[in-house]
Amino acid sequence: MTGYYITMTGASGAPYFLRLLERLQQLEPRPEVSFSLSDAARRVLSDEMGQKAQDLEFPGFEQVPVKDIGARVASGSSLNAGMVIVPCSMSTLCAIAYGITENLIHRAASVQLKEGRRLIVVPRETPLSLIHLRAMVQLKEAGATILPAMPGFYHQPESVMDLVDSVVDRILDQLGLPDAKIQRWKETT
Ligand SMILES: Cc1cc2nc3c(=O)[nH]c(=O)nc-3n(C[C@H](O)[C@H](O)[C@H](O)COP(=O)(O)O)c2cc1C
Structure with a gap:
């Protein structure tokens, strides 16, 4: 198996996406990565970070248009x-939970599930409706990992980026690309 596909959709939390790509760039050996943003993600990236998707630069990583269904x-x-x-x-x-594929992100996620491969979904919404909760159960049963954007506070974060990193650390672990540099929980008493 080679290659990782990192995607952003139009939920709040662009820093998680950008930081994950940054951290993947720093890994040695550097993994093969492609990435995409949905149309709504482009809007959120601009609102939250003042950045345009076409200006994103992650050397060696390929940006794939979300409309490129092939x-x-x-x-x-x-x-x-x-x-x-x-x-x-x-x-x-x-969309993914109920098999709808309207763009490359939906299609690639559906492929990961049908092939029994790793799919990590980082949902962001609050509060959650029964529809959202049922869709998460459906995805979990289909083989996805549900990893909510819920940073922990037990590691004494000093900045927003520490909180972002606490979620990104978990994503890297779940991808099977653990970052050797991160501090792991040590029992104190
Ligand atoms: C600034 C902004 C923030 C948003 N935040 C969320 C969010 O946190 N969660 C969510 O489910 N939708 C959020 N939305 C709405 C989605 O962008 C919208 O449902 C969109 O159709 C999602 O499309 P996509 O899944 O193809 O990216 C937000 C929209 C904007 C403009």
Whole structure:
């Protein structure tokens, strides 16, 4: 298996997506990564970070247009080792849970599930409706990992970026790409 597909949809939390790509760039050896943003994610990236998707630069990583339904990750033969949707909107979460594929992100997620490969969904919405909760159960039963954007506070964060990193650390662990540099919980008493 080679390659990781990192995607952002139109939920709040662009820093999680950007930081995950940054951290993947710093890993040695550097993994093979492609990434996409949904149309709504472009809007959120601009609102939250003042950045345009077309200006994102992660050397060595390929940005794939979300409308390119014929991209490599759209095929089960692509042997994609892992896919992350971070942050994941309720719209995309429900689409994937019920088999709707209107863009490359939906299609690639559906491929990961049908092939029994790693799919990590990082939902962001509050409060959650019964529809959202049922869709999460459906995805979990289909094989996805539900990893909510819920930073922990037990590691004494000093900045917003510490909180972002606490979620990104968990995503890297779940991808099977643990960062050797991170401090892990040590029991104190
Ligand atoms: C600034 C902004 C923040 C948003 N935050 C969320 C959110 O946290 N969760 C969510 O489910 N939708 C959120 N939305 C709404 C989604 O962007 C919208 O449902 C969109 O259709 C999702 O499309 P996508 O799943 O293809 O990215 C937000 C929209 C905007 C403009």
